[in-house]
Amino acid sequence: MLNRGPDYDAATAALWSHRDPAEFMGLVHYTTLAANSHNAQAWRFRRTTEGVAILPDMARALPVADSDHHHLYASLGCAAENLMLAAGAAGRSSAMEFATDGEAHIEIALGQVGNRDGLFDAILERQCTRSDFSGRPVPRSDLSAMQVAARVAGCELLLIEDRAKIEQVLELILAANATQVSDPAFAEELGSWLRFNARAAIEMGDGLYSGCSGNPSLPTFLGRIMFGVFFKPDAENDRYARQVRSSSGLAVFVSERDDPAHWVRAGRSYQRFALQATALGIRHAHLNQPVEVPSVRRELQSLLGLGNRRPDLVLRFGYAQPMPRSLRRPVRSVIAP
Numbered sequence: 550m551l552n553r554g555p556d557y558d559a560a561t562a563a564l565w566s567h568r569d570p571a572e573f574m575g576l577v578h579y580t581t582l583a584a585n586s587h588n589a590q591a592w593r594f595r596r597t598t599e600g601v602a603i604l605p606d607m608a609r610a611l612p613v614a615d616s617d618h619h620h621l622y623a624s625l626g627c628a629a630e631n632l633m634l635a636a637g638a639a640g641r642s643s644a645m646e647f648a649t650d651g652e653a654h655i656e657i658a659l660g661q662v663g664n665r666d667g668l669f670d671a672i673l674e675r676q677c678t679r680s681d682f683s684g685r686p687v688p689r690s691d692l693s694a695m696q697v698a699a700r701v702a703g704c705e706l707l708l709i710e711d712r713a714k715i716e717q718v719l720e721l722i723l724a725a726n727a728t729q730v731s732d733p734a735f736a737e738e739l740g741s742w743l744r745f746n747a748r749a750a751i752e753m754g755d756g757l758y759s760g761c762s763g764n765p766s767l768p769t770f771l772g773r774i775m776f777g778v779f780f781k782p783d784a785e786n787d788r789y790a791r792q793v794r795s796s797s798g799l800a801v802f803v804s805e806r807d808d809p810a811h812w813v814r815a816g817r818s819y820q821r822f823a824l825q826a827t828a829l830g831i832r833h834a835h836l837n838q839p840v841e842v843p844s845v846r847r848e849l850q851s852l853l854g855l856g857n858r859r860p861d862l863v864l865r866f867g868y869a870q871p872m873p874r875s876l877r878r879p880v881r882s883v884i885a886p
C-alpha cells in the first residue's frame with residue numbers, strides 16, 4: 550500500500566495558501582479552489598475589459614453523471630462566488646451576469662470600491678469531508694448563520710434535522726445510488742476521474758484522490774482492479790447510510806427555475822453555505838445521487854413538497870476531523886485566450 554507521503558502534503562499546502570487577490574492570477578487562484586463536480590474543473594477564465602468571464606470547459610463535462618450539465622453550471626456558480634469574495638478582499642466590487650450569447654457562461658464585472666466579506670477567510674479552509682461525522686447537533690444559531698450566508702435570489706436552502714425525514718431522504722439516496730453503481734457507464738466515468746495514489750493525483754492535478762475519501766493508496770493498475778471488485782451497490786449503500794446517520798442534518802438547495810442561470814445560483818448559494826459552515830467548524834459532504842437520477846429526483850420533489858421546483862444539491866453536515874485536501878491544476882492551464 551502506498552502512503553500519501555510528503556509530496557502530497559507539500560502539494561496541497563502550497564495550493565491551499567494565499568496569493569494576491571489584486572492580481573488577475575491571484576483572483577483566479579481563489580476561484581479554482583471552489584468546490585466542483587468530480588473535481589473535473591470544467592472551467593476556464595478569460596480576462597475581459599470589465600473583469601473576468603467564467604467559461605464552461607465541455608471537454609471536462611460528465612456525460613453520464615451530469616448529462617444536462619446541471620452540476621457543471623452549479624460548479625461555475627461556486628467558482629463565481631469565490632471570485633467575487635476574492636475581489637472584495639482586494640477592495641473591489643463585483644457584479645455577476647449570466648450571459649447566453651454563444652455558449653452560456655458567466656460574466657463578472659469588477660468595480661472600484663468593494664468590501665471584504667468574512668467568508669473570504671474560509672476559502673483556504675473549506676473542503677468536502679467524506680468521512681463519518683460525530684452525530685453532535687449543530688446549535689440553532691449556527692444553522693441560522695448558514696441560512697443567512699446561503700441567501701441568493703432565486704434559490705432556497707432547506708435544512709432537515711428531523712431524524713424521520715432524514716431517513717426518508719436516505720431511502721431515496723440509497724435507491725438512486727444503487728441505480729448509479731449498477732450502471733457500467735456510470736462506473737466507467739467515475740473510474741476515469743479516480744486518482745488511486747498521490748503520484749497520479751499530483752500529476753493530473755484534478756479528479757478524486759482516494760486518500761480524500763479515506764481509501765488506501767494503490768498503484769493505478771491495482772486501484773482499477775479493486776474499484777471493479779468493491780464498487781458494488783450493497784457496500785456503497787452501507788457506507789452512505791452510516792455517513793448520513795452520523796450527520797447532524799441534511800441541506801437541500803432548491804432553485805425557483807430549472808435552467809442553467811438558476812443552476813449557477815444554486816452553486817453560489819451552496820458555496821456560501823459551505824464557507825459559512827467551515828468558518829463555524831462545521832463540515833459537509835455531497836449526496837447528490839437523488840438529484841442525479843431523474844425518476845428519484847421527482848420522488849424527492851414530492852417528499853419535500855417542492856411542486857415543480859428542482860432540488861439542485863443534497864448535502865449532509867456535522868462535525869468531523871479534516872480529511873486530506875484535494876488538488877487543482879495550475880492556474881495558467883485554466884486561462885482562456
Ligand SMILES: Cc1cc2nc3c(=O)[nH]c(=O)nc-3n(C[C@H](O)[C@H](O)[C@H](O)COP(=O)(O)O)c2cc1C
Pocket residue numbers: 582583584585586587588619620621623624627675676677678679756757834835836837838874875
Ligand atoms: C455541483 C457539485 C456536485 C458534487 N457532487 C458530489 C457528489 O455527488 N458526491 C461527492 O462525494 N462529492 C460531490 N461534490 C464535491 C466535489 O467532488 C468536490 O468539490 C471536489 O472533489 C473538490 O474537493 P473539495 O471541495 O474538497 O476541494 C460535488 C461538488 C459540486 C460543486
